[in-house]
Amino acid sequence: MRANIMERATTVKILTYAIAFGTAVLFITVQTATAQLSSIGTYHEKIVIDESGSARVTLSLILEGCTAPQRIPLEYSIFIDFINRTAALYEVDTARVGATRFLVVRGCRASRDTVEVEFTVPHYFDRTKLKKEAHGNYRLSRRFVQTAESEIASFERTIVLPKGFVVSSVDESIPQYTEKDSKSPFTISKIADRHALTLRAKNMKLGDVAMVSMRVKEEGKSAVLFGILMLAGLFHLIFFRDVLKEQPGDPPRPRGTNKS
Amino acid sequence: MVEERPMVSPASPSEPQENIDDLLDMEKHKLSVVRQKRSTAFERWLKYLGFPLGIAVFSVLYFMPTPEGLTANGQAVIAAFALALIWWIAEPVPTYVTSLCLMILLVFLDGWDVKNVLGVLGFDVIWLNVLAFILSSVLIKTNLAKRMSLRLITKFGHNAWQILLAFLALQLVLASLIPATAARAVMTLPIMMVVGAVYGSTSQSPNRFGKNLFLQNLLGINIFSSGFMTGSTANLIAVAFISNMAGVKVYYTDWMFANLPIAVLAMLIAWVLGPGLLFRIPAEKRKPQIKGGLNALKEQLERMGPPSRAEIRGAFIFSVVVFLWITDRSHMQWFGFEIDPVMAAMVGAVLALLPKVGLIKWNEADIPWHLMIFSAGAYAGGLALNDTGAATWVVQNIFTALHFDASVDFWTVYVIVIALMMYSHLVFTSKTMRTIIMIPFIIALAQQLGFHPLALALPAAFTIDWVVGLPISAKPNVILFTTGQYSVLDNIKYGVVVATIGVVLYVIAGFTWFRFLGITPAL
Numbered sequence: 001m002r003a004n005i006m007e008r009a010t011t012v013k014i015l016t017y018a019i020a021f022g023t024a025v026l027f028i029t030v031q032t033a034t035a036q037l038s039s040i041g042t043y044h045e046k047i048v049i050d051e052s053g054s055a056r057v058t059l060s061l062i063l064e065g066c067t068a069p070q071r072i073p074l075e076y077s078i079f080i081d082f083i084n085r086t087a088a089l090y091e092v093d094t095a096r097v098g099a100t101r102f103l104v105v106r107g108c109r110a111s112r113d114t115v116e117v118e119f120t121v122p123h124y125f126d127r128t129k130l131k132k133e134a135h136g137n138y139r140l141s142r143r144f145v146q147t148a149e150s151e152i153a154s155f156e157r158t159i160v161l162p163k164g165f166v167v168s169s170v171d172e173s174i175p176q177y178t179e180k181d182s183k184s185p186f187t188i189s190k191i192a193d194r195h196a197l198t199l200r201a202k203n204m205k206l207g208d209v210a211m212v213s214m215r216v217k218e219e220g221k222s223a224v225l226f227g228i229l230m231l232a233g234l235f236h237l238i239f240f241r242d243v244l245k246e247q248p249g250d251p252p253r254p255r256g257t258n259k260s
Numbered sequence: 261m262v263e264e265r266p267m268v269s270p271a272s273p274s275e276p277q278e279n280i281d282d283l284l285d286m287e288k289h290k291l292s293v294v295r296q297k298r299s300t301a302f303e304r305w306l307k308y309l310g311f312p313l314g315i316a317v318f319s320v321l322y323f324m325p326t327p328e329g330l331t332a333n334g335q336a337v338i339a340a341f342a343l344a345l346i347w348w349i350a351e352p353v354p355t356y357v358t359s360l361c362l363m364i365l366l367v368f369l370d371g372w373d374v375k376n377v378l379g380v381l382g383f384d385v386i387w388l389n390v391l392a393f394i395l396s397s398v399l400i401k402t403n404l405a406k407r408m409s410l411r412l413i414t415k416f417g418h419n420a421w422q423i424l425l426a427f428l429a430l431q432l433v434l435a436s437l438i439p440a441t442a443a444r445a446v447m448t449l450p451i452m453m454v455v456g457a458v459y460g461s462t463s464q465s466p467n468r469f470g471k472n473l474f475l476q477n478l479l480g481i482n483i484f485s486s487g488f489m490t491g492s493t494a495n496l497i498a499v500a501f502i503s504n505m506a507g508v509k510v511y512y513t514d515w516m517f518a519n520l521p522i523a524v525l526a527m528l529i530a531w532v533l534g535p536g537l538l539f540r541i542p543a544e545k546r547k548p549q550i551k552g553g554l555n556a557l558k559e560q561l562e563r564m565g566p567p568s569r570a571e572i573r574g575a576f577i578f579s580v581v582v583f584l585w586i587t588d589r590s591h592m593q594w595f596g597f598e599i600d601p602v603m604a605a606m607v608g609a610v611l612a613l614l615p616k617v618g619l620i621k622w623n624e625a626d627i628p629w630h631l632m633i634f635s636a637g638a639y640a641g642g643l644a645l646n647d648t649g650a651a652t653w654v655v656q657n658i659f660t661a662l663h664f665d666a667s668v669d670f671w672t673v674y675v676i677v678i679a680l681m682m683y684s685h686l687v688f689t690s691k692t693m694r695t696i697i698m699i700p701f702i703i704a705l706a707q708q709l710g711f712h713p714l715a716l717a718l719p720a721a722f723t724i725d726w727v728v729g730l731p732i733s734a735k736p737n738v739i740l741f742t743t744g745q746y747s748v749l750d751n752i753k754y755g756v757v758v759a760t761i762g763v764v765l766y767v768i769a770g771f772t773w774f775r776f777l778g779i780t781p782a783l
Contacts, residue, residue: 135370166326168370169333169648183700184649190328217332221323229319233312236352243308243352 039064040072040152041112043204047124048160055124061115063108071095072103073147076121085116092117100147125162133215137168141213152204160196161216167195168215175201175210186212195219303351310350318343322369329657334650336371341641348638348731348748355748356630359637372644380640384602385442385735386632391605392446392739393627395578398612398619399450400626402574403564409454410561418554420469420535420546423455424476428527431480432487439490440601441725443585444481445736447578449743452477456745458557460549463628463744468539469546470745475539475754479530479728481736483758486725487520488512494691498699498721505703506713518777519722522765530758538754574612574619581608631742638732642689651687652697655680659701670711670781671770674719677702678766681720682759685727691734695724715780719766726762728755 041062049055057079063070077099084092091106092115105115123129130138142159146152161167167188175185186199201210299307322339326332344362348355366372380386399405416426427448434444452473456462461470485491489499489512499510535541550556567575584591584604591598599607612618613625645651658680664673681698688694702720706713727734731741731751741751774780 137370166332169331184652188329188331188649195326219326219332226319226323229315233315236311237308240308240311240352244304246304 039150040070040148042154042156043072043152044154044156044158046158046160047121049125049162051162053123053126053128053162055121056118057121058116058118059103061105062112063105063115064112070105070108070150071148072105073145074101074103075142075144076119077101079119079121082119083117085118086114089113090115100145102147135168136217137215138217139213140216141172141211143209143211146204146206146208146210149206151206153202155201155204155210156198157210157212158191158196158198159212160191160194163194164218164220165195165216166219167197168217170197170212170214172213173199173211306350307352310346311352313350314343314346314352317346327653330650330653331648333371334645334648334653336369337366337641337644337648338650338654340365340369340371341645344638344641349752351747354630356634356637359634359640362637362641366640366644372640372647376643376647377640380643381632381636383636383639384600385639385738386636388442388446388602388605388735389632389635389739389742390627391602391609392449393742394609394612394620394625395446395581395605396450396453397625398574398577398608400453401620401624402570403568404571404574404578405450405454407561407564407567407571409451409458410557410564412451413455413458413548414554414558414561417455417458417548417557420459420472420541421531423459424472424531424535427452427455427473427477428480428531431477432484432524432527435481435484435491436488438582438585439485439488439492439588440585441481441485441492442735442739443601443604445477445739446605447582447585448477448481449739452740453743458548458550460545461745466745467545468535468541471539471750471754472534472541474740474743474745475751476530476534478737478740478751479754479758480527482725482727482734483523483527483530483762486722487516487523489515492691492725494695494724495721497692497695498717498724501695501699501703502714502717502721505700506706506717508714510714510718515722518718518774518779521773522722522762522769526758526762526765529761530754533757533761534754538757539750570619573617577608577611577619580611581605628742628744631744635732635738635742638730639689639738642732645687646690646693651684651693654687655684655697656701659705664705664709666709668709670709670715673705673709673711674716674770674780675763675767677705677716677720678723678770679763682723682726682763682766683729685733685759686729689732689734691724691727695721712781715774718779719770719774723762723766726759728758730755 041064042060044060046058046060047055048058057076059072059074061072074094077096082094084090086092089107090113093104093106095102095104103117125138125140127138132138140159142157144155144157146155170186170188173186177184177186185201186197189196189198197212197214199210199212201208204210318339321342322336326335330338340362343365344358347353347358347361351358353361363377366377367374396405399408412426413423417423430448431444434447438444438447456466456470456473459467459469459473461467461473486495489495489510495515499515503509535546548554548557581604584599584607585601587594588598588601612620613622662676681702684694684698685691688697699717699721703713703717706716727737729752731737731748733755737751741748770780775782
């Protein structure tokens with residue numbers, strides 16, 4: 001019974017994604033007829049999660065050869081406190097097509113220009129709604145689907161964890177890190193003393209996905225474990241002193257062995 | 261079945277007194293019997309202090325804040341592995357108990373998933389170990405191993421030096437024929453066991469000859485692989501990287517001509533160094549440890565008469581396995597699929613255990629399960645280092661700490677790259693993974709500093725197969741360690757010394773031989 005419900009829920013989820021993606025593609029196809037083709041040189045996103053679980057997102061784009069309204073895909077359906085840092089040069093708005101949200105950049109020039117916007121995504125990593133897994137881990141999975149008509153030459157997403165949190169493990173990523181690749185698509189670093197993960201992808205075409213699934217937890221080790229270890233060491237030093245004595249019943253050591 | 265037994269005391273320390281029948285009766289030297297070792301004063305102190313030392317190092321590494329670039333899991337794995345390494349060396353608890361502790365720590369500290377940890381016991385290297393001991397039991401029970409060993413000793417084994425050299429020659433020939441290092445270890449293992457026994461070294465009472473014999477074969481199996489481009493898959497991957505990233509094609513003969521002389525030279529040095537310095541064999545122990553010496557062995561060989569039917573059947577079964585190992589490149593053409601070395605050994609084990617056709621019953625297979633547990637735990641630790649990215653983090657941090665810039669001299673970079681590549685096998689258990697991470701990095705480094713990539717990448721690639729420092733560094737190491745003829749510390753001692761000699765040889769070759777061949781630039 002439960003399996004059936006799960007199965008149906010998954011089917012509905014897949015159908016929703018398919019409809020949303022189809023609508024987005026249709027929208028883009030229609031728009032392409034009027035919009036002149038350009039490319040997104042870089043799509044660099046820095047997501048700084050605060051203690052409450054909200055995230056301040058800074059999105060930096062380098063647009064090349066853009067002469068018409070440019071649509072940039074966004075992962076977030078809800079965001080607040082939107083700031084256009086390049087308002088003097090470009091007008092930036094948002095549009096929604098089905099479940100897909102876009103940034104619309106107007107005022108593009110036929111050159112290589114940078115657009116930078118900032119906004120806050122509430123409940124980005126809301127731990128009150130997430131299931132706490134074994135060892136105090138929370139799963140944090142983020143998926144970016146490329147729904148822009150233009151190719152993204154360089155995609156980079158940096159997720160800065162809340163203060164005191166650490167990456168436990170990276171379980172899955174797209175692009176994948178396989179034995180055939182010489183370089184990992186993700187790196188773990190520290191930004192302003194906070195642990196961060198950066199995912200990179202290159203030449204993302206329409207429909208391509210960049211994804212990372214990791215487990216994060218609060219940094220801090222068990223004091224009990226520390227106590228047990230110290231006691232074990234002390235116990236050994238006190239009660240295993242006889243290890244130092246030669247056992248009386250031992251056979252004589254043969255010559256020519258290394259143990260004599 | 262593992263049973264605890266006190267160490268068997270050899271008859272006399274000075275004169276070879278062992279009766280040949282007792283010595284060659286391998287039933288008396290079962291590997292599955294856990295030996296009780298006698299320790300020196302130094303070893304007893306090591307045992308006493310090793311336990312708290314392991315805990316102290318673990319505590320520092322685990323309880324410190326997670327370093328930049330490392331996951332929390334990776335940190336836990338590094339800490340647990342460091343503890344295990346200290347305990348394996350100091351042996352405050354038996355090595356297999358340390359392995360079990362390591363497995364527990366990996367799971368309890370969230371270092372590696374429980375499924376992964378437990379799954380290691382099903383890995384190909386563990387299977388190959390089990391199958392190797394079944395095949396060895398066949399050769400020992402049928403007396404085929406005894407016959408081959410006696411022949412080898414009566415021909416070349418007038419003293420310890422000669423027999424050790426004969427084994428080196430054997431490993432060199434096998435390396436050119438069989439790419440799978442584990443298969444070569446399995447093939448020569450029974451002969452090593454009998455030759456070791458003839459020289460008074462059994463798993464119950466190993467001596468310095470045994471240490472030299474088994475460790476030298478470990479070195480030979482691995483290092484001779486570096487003499488051939490097809491010696492391991494990792495070599496081929498390195499060549500592919502050099503071709504794709506540096507645009508230089510390296511041919512089989514280029515590789516062999518450049519590196520085989522170095523591999524042979526290194527092994528000759530190791531041959532002198534082991535019995536002469538590291539595990540010095542006393543003069544009286546350099547001869548077969550049997551009453552009557554070599555003549556008794558010759559008589560024994562004559563007494564054995566022509567090969568028995570059982571020996572011929574044993575030889576047939578073993579030949580089938582060896583044939584499958586040697587012809588691996590033709591399997592696809594013949595069978596439509598490739599037979600893995602482990603599956604080839606399994607075919608042999610099935611033939612050996614079949615009623616009427618076979619030669620042994622399950623109870624006659626001498627499998628040291630306690631050492632399989634050691635291998636599984638140690639392998640789990642090594643793989644967790646790979647999987648969590650901890651091994652990569654360690655190596656990359658060393659490179660970053662060196663702060664190379666454009667003003668750096670080629671030879672400084674060359675020496676550092678060779679040394680790092682050589683010793684990196686102590687943190688990587690997979691040659692393939694090590695190659696994939698290190699070689700592209702070295703090529704990129706050369707390009708960034710304006711050196712020809714081949715000059716750094718090819719000599720670095722030559723060191724890929726020098727995986728000799730730890731019992732878990734490669735499959736042959738795991739297989740040979742399970743004979744109980746040497747300790748973890750013995751392996752580190754011989755392995756690290758030879759690896760260091762390797763670094764020196766590659767540096768000298770960089771200035772001379774590789775320059776002559778056009779691999780490294782002129783001074």
